[in-house]
Amino acid sequence: MRLIAGFVGLGASLLLAWPAVAQVSPARQDRLREMVAQDCGSCHGMTRKGGLGSPLLAEDMARLSSEAVIETILEGRPGTPMPPWKTMLSRDDAAWITAYLMGELK
Amino acid sequence: MRILLAAALALLMTACAQRGTGDLGLVVERADGRLMVVETSGSTRLAGIDGLGDLSHAALVYSRDERYAFVFGRDGGLTKVDLLSASIVGRVMQSGNSIGGAISQDGSLVAVANYTPGGIKVFDSRTLAQVADIPALGADGKASKVIGIADLPGKRFIYTLYDAGEIWIADLADLQAPRLTKFTNIGKLPYDALVTGDGRWYLAGLFGEDGIALLDLWNTDQGVRRILDHYGKGQEALPVYKMPHLRGWAAAGDEVWLPAIGHHQVLVVDKGKWTEKTRIDVAGQPVFAMARPDGRQVWVNFALPDYSKVQVIDTQTKRVIKTLEPGLAILHMEFTPRGERVWLSARDSDKVVVYDTETLEQVAEMPAVKPSGIFFTNRAHKTGL
Numbered sequence: 001m002r003l004i005a006g007f008v009g010l011g012a013s014l015l016l017a018w019p020a021v022a023q024v025s026p027a028r029q030d031r032l033r034e035m036v037a038q039d040c041g042s043c044h045g046m047t048r049k050g051g052l053g054s055p056l057l058a059e060d061m062a063r064l065s066s067e068a069v070i071e072t073i074l075e076g077r078p079g080t081p082m083p084p085w086k087t088m089l090s091r092d093d094a095a096w097i098t099a100y101l102m103g104e105l106k
Numbered sequence: 107m108r109i110l111l112a113a114a115l116a117l118l119m120t121a122c123a124q125r126g127t128g129d130l131g132l133v134v135e136r137a138d139g140r141l142m143v144v145e146t147s148g149s150t151r152l153a154g155i156d157g158l159g160d161l162s163h164a165a166l167v168y169s170r171d172e173r174y175a176f177v178f179g180r181d182g183g184l185t186k187v188d189l190l191s192a193s194i195v196g197r198v199m200q201s202g203n204s205i206g207g208a209i210s211q212d213g214s215l216v217a218v219a220n221y222t223p224g225g226i227k228v229f230d231s232r233t234l235a236q237v238a239d240i241p242a243l244g245a246d247g248k249a250s251k252v253i254g255i256a257d258l259p260g261k262r263f264i265y266t267l268y269d270a271g272e273i274w275i276a277d278l279a280d281l282q283a284p285r286l287t288k289f290t291n292i293g294k295l296p297y298d299a300l301v302t303g304d305g306r307w308y309l310a311g312l313f314g315e316d317g318i319a320l321l322d323l324w325n326t327d328q329g330v331r332r333i334l335d336h337y338g339k340g341q342e343a344l345p346v347y348k349m350p351h352l353r354g355w356a357a358a359g360d361e362v363w364l365p366a367i368g369h370h371q372v373l374v375v376d377k378g379k380w381t382e383k384t385r386i387d388v389a390g391q392p393v394f395a396m397a398r399p400d401g402r403q404v405w406v407n408f409a410l411p412d413y414s415k416v417q418v419i420d421t422q423t424k425r426v427i428k429t430l431e432p433g434l435a436i437l438h439m440e441f442t443p444r445g446e447r448v449w450l451s452a453r454d455s456d457k458v459v460v461y462d463t464e465t466l467e468q469v470a471e472m473p474a475v476k477p478s479g480i481f482f483t484n485r486a487h488k489t490g491l
Binding site: 034041043087 | 136137160162163180181202203205221222251253295297313314345346347348349410411435453454476
């Protein structure tokens with residue numbers, strides 16, 4: 001059951017990773033860009049070169065899968081200061097931010 | 107308007123020699139790498155200083171004559187600015203990534219705490235020439251990020267190794283041979299620290315476990331001990347969307363007011379005994395809890411998503427007496443030297459607002475681009491700031 005749920009989850013995130021781009025309204029995209037710069041920037045640096053948190057430059061992101069990044073944004077990283085953002089960000093939001101950080105979107 | 111501004115600037119330039127600096131301050135415009143020079147007598151902006159690089163999470167300290175500020179940028183830049191001429195008088199790129207710094211008791215040395223590569227570097231405050239470079243290798247041999255740096259009496263600085271969980275004191279009386287005193291195993295992931303205004307206590311908040319590491323600087327032979335074991339995330343803690351800033355920890359009388367981590371509460375702790383007296387429910391996860399200089403009020407701001415609120419607590423009754431909404435994303439607060447007014451930066455409203463601390467009404471505001479830290483020159487004469 002868990003395995004199935006896992007597969008469904010994985011499938012859903014794979015499906016969402018790309019179409020999500022279209023599902024985030026332009027106004028929401030502005031807000032997300034702002035959040036990445038200002039709120040993620042508090043720990044990861046406004047230029048994403050890192051701080052208390054890891055660097056988030058495109059070359060750092062290239063080592064990770066989109067799914068892993070989306071999961072990290074939504075669920076956080078236990079044992080580190082990275083909190084789960086799922087109360088403030090939808091999966092579509094997280095997918096958009098992931099693509100944005102990876103340099104696939106402006 | 108423009109002409110007025112130019113005239114004001116010209117006046118400032120020519121008045122350089124005559125003007126005092128005790129009512130001046132700087133506001134960080136973080137996204138633009140710019141500082142605003144402000145004055146607190148009339149609550150106005152006097153000038154801007156450009157070219158400071160990446161100022162996300164920027165902090166600064168003042169020279170003892172309150173004329174110069176040393177600005178620590180996220181990009182590793184250390185910039186010396188002159189408040190009177192509103193200009194940069196020195197700048198060095200001293201590391202890849204820094205978090206803050208401190209100035210020595212006698213004002214002669216400025217130390218910068220770095221993330222990459224981890225460690226501290228020390229500079230001559232007059233020339234910005236580097237005089238010491240002390241890497242932060244923990245007992246495990248690995249380089250560590252440095253946080254929570256503060257000045258101690260003598261040419262000493264105290265700081266904390268984030269990754270290694272250690273507190274170090276660097277004594278720079280002999281610049282050729284800095285002496286290090288290390289306290290190891292203080293706890294997991296100390297994320298920020300402060301020294302109390304009297305210079306006696308150094309407290310490091312732990313993120314990786316509950317509690318606070320405490321060092322009695324008058325009795326360092328007793329080592330680091332753990333206090334407030336329940337302080338921290340506890341069982342039903344909420345995710346922490348922004349690390350509390352410990353330098354905001356407010357000492358009012360015999361009480362220290364701390365932002366709880368992962369809870370919508372401010373803790374009141376007995377200073378000296380280091381036990382909890384009470385906790386006060388507030389509107390969100392506190393980031394700064396700052397005491398008005400007379401200790402009669404504590405002002406609290408919050409992490410996302412409640413960061414557009416500010417609450418004022420009466421320290422006698424321990425009640426929230428007012429909830430304010432001064433603007434969007436309130437990042438920082440700074441009291442005027444004697445506390446009749448408080449300035450607040452509203453990042454997402456692109457403005458700085460000024461409140462009267464008795465009436466709790468807004469009395470002034472000024473445009474500012476993505477403002478964050480506000481620093482008034484009276485910090486120059488406070489240990490740990």
